[in-house]
Amino acid sequence: MIEVKSLYKKYGSIDAVNGISFKVNRGEILGFLGPNGAGKSTTMKMITGFVRPSSGTILVEGQDVQEHPVGIKEKIGYLPENGPVYGEMTVQEFLRFIAEIRGFRDPMEKEEKIDRVCDLCRLNSVRHQSIETLSKGFKQRVGFAQAVLHDPPVLIMDEPTDGLDPNQKKEVRKIIKAMAQDKAIILSTHILEEVGALCSRVIIIAKGALIADESPESLLERNRRFNALRIQVDGVDNKTVRNALRDLPEVSAVTLNDNYFEIFPKNKRAIEALVLKTLRDNNWLITHFEKAPVGLDEVFWELTA
Amino acid sequence: MKQIVPLFKREFLGYFRSPIAYVFLIVFLVVSAGLTFYLGRFFESRVASLETFFNLQPWIYTFFIAAVGMRLWSEERRSGTWELLLTLPIRTWEAVLGKFLAGWAFIALGIALTFPLLLTVAYLGNPDWGPLWTGYMGSMLMAGSFLAVCSFTSAITKNQVISFVISVVINLGLVFLGWSVFTELMSFLPLSWVDGLSNFSYTTHFVSFTRGLIVFKDLIFFLSLTFFSLLLTVIVLEH
Structure with a gap:
């Protein structure tokens, strides 16, 4: 589904991402772990085509992100860090805009897609409120709804539960898990418990390099106190x-x-x-x-x- | 290409989501008309034309269009929504064009709302309609160029104030180059240099429109300035 081969990104003399390679298959939830500034976000931005890699290739369903930027973007749902949304629009207006840009022009189909994500993300009670008046949890769910509106085979989320209260976190994790079977999902987090609760595989990035790529269980076995x-x-x-x-x-x-x-x-x-x-x-x-x-x-x- | 439509719609309607749009339109109309009547001595000139109105436009646009255009991209950069927008299945140039066209349409609305001036000259005298129509046409074209420059300056910064200031400086420069005061000031230079410089000015290329002429090189000037400014916007956004 997603294949990243020796990816590099330099900002001036700083190596933000330093030769990262990995694969994600359908049905997997891959957790990106790493200290702040390790290169998690940059890697995700490169997969979504927002940032251009200095070198390396990214294939999504066999297609090169550089060669087919628009085709790839149709297949990806992306929730950027802090879930930016157009605050002055209402939830419904915003989701309509996303649906139209995603090519759902038929009014019936469009409304059906919006209804589906509003149910999925429990947004029905705030559909006609402008987004800037919503709580952080709702805002995040709007960002999430936007990312899954077109039911993409690939879902990329940068710290999807950041800044949410424990109940909201649980809620968002539940939604993510529910959709996992038929998608390839990458999410970044710095909450370690989340990795165990959500991910089927973990990648640890530090200083732009990949230092672990394994299941959360085998990562636990690396603990000095494992089975002590x-x-x-x-x-x-x-x-x-x-x-x-x-x-x-x-x-x-x-x-x-x-x-x-x-x-x-x-x-x-x-x-x-x-x-x-x-x-x-x-x-x-x-x-x-x-x-x-x-x-x-x-x-x-x-x-x- | 189809993606431009929803973006245009969102952006254009977006102007009316806040009261700023109405404030802008009203102030724009008051200033346009007010300057024409008082500074331009509309009545005293006793001529049924809008030449004074058109002559003032480059100056008014310098500030008003900067106010419309300053938020085009800098707001998106500040709030992070450009990341959302540019990861939707839309090409960067489509996004740039969609936003630009929406802003242009909004300004065109402002220009269209100056129609009472047309009615006034029609009521008071027997105007020559040719220069009026070409004047309005040139005005729209010129507004497009002003806005395209703002599109570029707003793409280079997150800060709307900086974007505003830089676009005012650039646009004011492009107005100045053709202003008679400036060309006289530069008279120590060879005439061909002064002419060359004033060729880069809005005013130089706008003036024939206000006299009822559509000159090919003037058309090309505005269209190419718009095109290159938008192209620069695309390049800046794609790094």
């Missing part, structure tokens, strides 16, 4: 416990933090059963036992810092 355990034991001195655990063949290290033992497995394999058995065999009283919480935060930090 946090336990607390009563009635026995720390040294005894530590030594007993450290001697286990599957354990690589045991540390003591704030009265909690952290047990790290070798090769990040699961060790719950083994550790539990050891503690039971010694008849120690277990007051706390959990898998160490792992997030993408640490992984992200380690990869991009």
Whole structure:
């Protein structure tokens, strides 16, 4: 669907994007992660044809973005950062304008398309309000409606949930997920929880270069604490416990933090059963036992810092 | 090409979404008529023509058209909507042309609303209609060139004030070059130089229209100035 091959973008002497290549297939939701200024937005702008690459090729459904700019734009739905919209228009006027420019001239077809996205994005209650009077959540949904009006096979969204409250975020994610099956979707975000909740694949970009391209699950496995355990034991001195655990063949290290033992497995394999058995065999009283919480935060930090 | 229609519609109607359009039209009409009557001594001249009205137009346009044109692209750049617009299936030149035509139509409306002046000369005397029609035609053409320059200056900046100032400077320059005061001031230069310079002026090319003549090179001047300014707009927007 989308194929990006060794993409470069220079602004003067600054390399905004430095040789990025990746593919996105139908049915995938690709999450773009990276610190601010890493080149996420620039890459998306190049795919949509808004910014011209310094070199490299972008194919959308096999067509080159540079050679068929208008043809490609028909296939792409794009929600730019901060969801810019013409504030002085009403939601309906704005969506009509988009529909007409997208080539839906037949009044029946046009209204049908607008009705569909108003239902999808729950805009019916504000259809006749001018956009500048709407709340940020509604504005964002108008931008979103505009992007999916023509039911595009490719959807590109730059921080679609930025600035929304938790309920609105959930709402927008639900809409995105609902449309995912038959589209190739790229979205950028700096909210890590969103990646786990939404994306089937993650690309991490830092300083214009691609440093990871994998599923959120395998990205989690890169966490130092993946499959590590946090336990607390009563009635026995720390040294005894530590030594007993450290001697286990599957354990690589045991540390003591704030009265909690952290047990790290070798090769990040699961060790719950083994550790539990050891503690039971010694008849120690277990007051706390959990898998160490792992997030993408640490992984992200380690990869991009 | 078909995409120009919805864009034109949006832009043209967009002028009337805010009260500024009405304020603009009223002030434009008051100033046009007022200057014609007071500065141009319309009655005292005792001639049934609009020559004084037309002569003042380049000066009025310099400021009024800059006010219409300053927001063409700079507003879109400031609010980020140009990213939305230029990622819709529309070519950059189509977007530039659509916006330009809408602005031009709005100004044409303003010019058309000066018709009471026509009625006045028709009532007071027995005007020669030829120069009146060609004058209006030249006026529209000239307005297009003014606006195209504004289109370019608004594409280079996010700031409407900067866009306004630069377009006023450029357009004023192009008015000055043909103004008699300026040509006299430059009389120390060889005559051919002065003529050459004044060839780049709106006034030089507008004057024959107001006398009832449609001269080919004047037509070409306005059309090519419009064309090149719009072309520059496209180039700036595409970097």
